[in-house]
Amino acid sequence: MAPTPIKPFPRWDDTRAATLDEPGLLLYRSNLLGSDLRITNYGGGNTSAKLTQPDPLTGQPVEVLWVKGSGGDVGSMKLDGFSTLYMDKLRALSSLYRGLEHEDEMVGYLPHCTFNLNSRAASIDTPLHSLLPYAHVDHMHPDAVIAIAAMANSEALTKQVFEGTVGWLPWLRPGYELGRRLAEYDAQHPGLRGIVLAGHGLFSWGDTSKACYENTVDLIQRAQGWLARERSARQAQAFGGVQFSALPEDQRNQALARLLPVLRGLSAEGAPKLLHLNTSPEVLEFVNSVDLAPLAALGTSCPDHFLRTKIRPLVVPEAVYTLQGDALRDRLGELLADYRADYAAYYERCKRPSSPPLRDPNPVVILLPRIGMVTIAKDKATARIAGEFYVNAINVMREANAVDRYVGLPEQEAFDIEYWLLEEAKLQRMPKPKPLVGKVVLVTGGAGGIGQAIARRMLTEGACVVLADIDQEALDEVEASLAKGFGRDAVRGLRCDVTDEASVIAALDRTALEFGGVDILVSNAGIASAAPIEDTTLALWKRNQDILATGYFLVGREAFRQMKAQGTGGCMIIIASKNGMVASNQASAYCAAKAAEIQLSRSFALEGAPLGIRSNVVNPDAVIRGSKIWTGKWSEERAAANKISESDLEAFYRDRSMLKRSVYPEDIAEAAYFFAAEHLSAKSTGNILNVDAGNLAAFTR
Known part of the structure; x- marks a missing residue:
């Protein structure tokens, strides 16, 4: 059987390259390499070029190293992502090197080599x-x-695969010593095209950016082709063959909707986390395999993989999926407690006198036979990227075990990477997280003016937001706009009819699958209607009750259930109306439904208090600019009821307020954020906040 054809890598575009200077060519090469996860993962790897440039002080030509700076990503970086350093100063550092046990101090010398006052910090790989x-x-x-680099017979196989054109070095942590050994090895083996680092990756080079790119890609393609031929010749079964069959999608999603909120809550450890689900074919092949347990226990090999995914994943037995309620919570709690104890024991075995304190001992990667993989982190992007790294590790294990025997990173080496003082210093330099990082906000009526403003305010403070709305076209437009501004990881749009119980349940289940659960509910879906009492039809009455009372109840009930399952508290915010406090002329159906919302919020507050679930009300009045309810018949009806023209409505409502000020969607969003932010309102529940520029009749009593 012939091996499956390998998808080609991105091609170098000579026409585009002809328009670029040398730094631009380095950036182009970097972005091209980083555009394909088979070449390197997000944040992984680095690129460099030694360029001649005029010294900013003397004007004389000097050799400058351009190299990807600390914490950057080659696929998405810009020119300002490169560190620039004088090569003569970098070469002079060799006289300061005091040996392997002191190599970390070399990082402190790198800022002294900076060219042109570049503020981008140089990485440990410089x-x-x-x-x-x-x-x-x-x-x-x-x-x-890496598959070849992580095989038990890596050195011999590297020579075989690349026919002696690529060298091999044993595992060594990145740093100055590894740089010295690379240079020494290269000098002793002239004519090499690259060097494989055991368990780690590939170094390759060229005289120009194009030659370097083509050399790198060609070496990777050679490795791919060799592995494919070997697998085919051996007729090897991936991961020892199939042990489980994947659940049908509907059963999988039902199990996850029960499992993920509980898992998210139990792993929070005092700080909210977000989940990312991966059910890709690569993941399912691994989690359903015979060799899942022994391979998962070995952990990853590449240090970049390991830093993102921890020492090893947690494998959750299939029997757990069938449990519900307290039984599910208890069993998951046991599994997580066992994992934390195992991690703490690993820390105690490997810690050194200078090691930083024990970090969060909860798993990052959770493998679910028949379902897939869940990754957990402080924010959605980090969780997603951790999953991408573990998929890379899965690919490595598949290829390595098919040809030879996969070898993970030794435990002590893994620990020394994870608790490296330089990594700890990098963590300590991270900015303080925004107040809502790790929180999931569900906003109904999310495509409307008030809903958009609330979503934007929550996103600005670090939350992830699920927009629920019945208007699919408007929803798609708002989701795209917010994703452009805040990133695709942070925003999801779900069509939801709040009057339909099945639709509401599906929306909350989908929220759990996307993020792991919900922390903050903003019930904002709305309509408006006006009619004298004698002209108020039963259909009009029911429509108001269905959307504004029943709809708020259904969404609130399902969010309440999910918050309870998480066990970490929660926040419910009902966007009601001044009309819930004081009746308006010819709006009986609307006023009654809004009053029901206020009382519903008090009920949520009462039953939620023992669970740490708070519920509060924001009462707007006359939010005309940007609000969808004023684009239909409501505007005409309210103008008629108040005997004014539609064009005078905003001025009418502004002038009747005590403060003589208009109320905008952003004002409602600010009030919603106040209730959502625990550092502002942790002790507020059952409250009403009027945002109406002052209406004496609506004062709360």
């Missing part, structure tokens, strides 16, 4: 690029090469 004698260097983490 010496690996500066000490190699080539003009252009790539360090990538391709799955195919």
Whole structure:
């Protein structure tokens, strides 16, 4: 059987390259390499070029190293993502090097080598690029090469695969010593195209950016082709063959809707976390395999993979999925407690006198036979990226075990990477998280003016937002706009009819699948109607009750259930109306429904208090500009009821207020944020906040 054809890598575009200067070519090469996860993962690997530039002080030409800076991503970086350093100063550092046990101090010298006052911090990999004698260097983490690098017979197989054109070095933590050994090895083996680092990745080079790119890609393709031929020849079954069959999608989603909120709550450990679900074919092949348990226990090999995914994943037995309620919580709690104890024991075995304190001992990667993989982190992007890294690790394990035997990173080496003091310093430099990071906000009526404003306010403070609305076209437009501004990870749009119980349940289940649960509910879906009492039809009455009372109850009930399952409290915010406090002329159906919302919120507050679930009301009045309810017949009806023209409505409502000020969607959003932010309102529940510029009749009593 012939091996499956391999998808080609992105091609170098000579026409585009002809328009670029040398730094631009380095950036183009970097972005091209980072555009394919088979070459390197997000944030992984680095690129460099040694360029001649005029010294800003003397004007004389000097050699400058351009290298990806600390914490950057080659796929998405811009020019300001590169560190720039004088090569003569970097070479002079060799006289300061005091040996492996002191190599971390070399990082402190790198700022003294900065060219042109560049503020981008240089990474720990800088010496690996500066000490190699080539003009252009790539360090990538391709799955195919790491698979070879993580085999038990890695050195011999590297020689076989690349026919002696690529060297091999044993595992060593990135740093100055590894840079020295790379340079020494290269000098002793002239004519090499690259060097494989055991368990880690590939270094490759070229005289130009294009030559470097093509060399890197060609070496990766050689590794891919060799692995494919070997698998085919051996007729090897991936991961020892199939042990489980995947659940049908509907059964899988039902199980996850029960499982994920509980899992999210139990793993929070005092700080909210977000989940990312991956049910891709690669993941299902692994979690359903015979070798799942022994391979998962080995952990990953590449340090970039390991830093994102922890020492090993948690495997949840299939029997757990059938449990519900307290039985599910208790069993998941036991599994997580066992994992935390195992992690703490690993810390105690491996810690050094200078090691930072024990970090969060909860798993990052959770493997679910028959379902897929869940990754958990402080924010959605980090959870998603951790999952991408573990998919890379899965690919490595598949290829390595099919040909030879996969070897994970030794435990002590793994610990020394995870608790590296330089990594700890990087963590300590991270900015303080925004107040709503890790929180999930569900906003009904999310495509309307008030809903959009609330979503934007919550996103600004770090939350992830699910927009629920019945208007699919408007929903798609708002979701795209917010995703453009805040990132695709942070926003989801779900069509939901709040009057339909099945639709509401499906929306909350989908929220759990997307993020793991919900922390903050903003019930904002709305309509408006006006009619004298004698002209108020039963249909009009029911429509108001269905959307504004029953709809708020259904969404609130399902969110309440999910918050209770999480066990970490929650916040419910009902966007009611001044009309819930004081009746308006010819709006009996609307006023009665809004009054029901206020009383509903008090009921949520009463029953939610023992669970840490708060419920509060925001009462707007006359939010005309940007509000969808004023674009239909409501505007005409309210103008008629008040005997004014429609064009005078905003001025009418403004002038009747005590403060003589208009109320805008952003004002309602600010009030909603107040109730959502625990550092502002943790002790507020059962309250009403009027945002109406002052209406004496609506004062709360």
